[in-house]
Amino acid sequence: MTTLDVTNLIMKRxxxxxxYRLLSALSDGELRFAELLRALAPVKAKVLSETLFRLxxxxxxxxRIVDARPPQVKYQLTQLGRDMVGLMNSIARWASAHGDLVLxxxxQASRELTP
Structure with missing residues (x-):
């Protein structure tokens, strides 16, 4: 796989x-599935589960499975995830600073193309 292929894969993810919302929520610390579900409302449980699995x-x-009664599953960022949150926060700052101009x-380009 080329660097471009890997970059495209990561950008897609x-x-x-x-x-971004899920990784941001986890940047404050470890959370259980139900806590993530509340934090990311209105995400559906199935979508959250699939997103967590991919990430x-x-x-x-x-x-992390916690040995408790009933058993608990908790999620946390890895170092790679923390690095990604930093990068995504930089992109969010750039979007905030330049978003109005881009839009x-x-x-303008859309109006010029419309007959």
Whole structure:
């Protein structure tokens, strides 16, 4: 796999609807599934479960089973996940600073293309 392929794969993953919110929620510390579900409302449990599975598979999130009655599952960021949150926060700051200009230019281009 080329560097470009890997970059595209990562950009696709971080661009998914719930990824940034989920990683941001976990940046404050370890959370249980139900806590994440509340923090990310209105995400559906199935979507949250699938997103957590992908992020765990990619190495951004660690799943930990707590020996309790009933058993608990907690999620936390890995170092890779913490690094990604830092990068995503930088992108969010850039979007906040430049978003109005980007939207304005996109709207202008759209008007110019419309007959």
């Amino acid at each position: 971080i661009g998914e609807r719930w990824t 765990e598979s990619d190495g951004f999130v660690r799943r 304005s230019l996109a709207n």
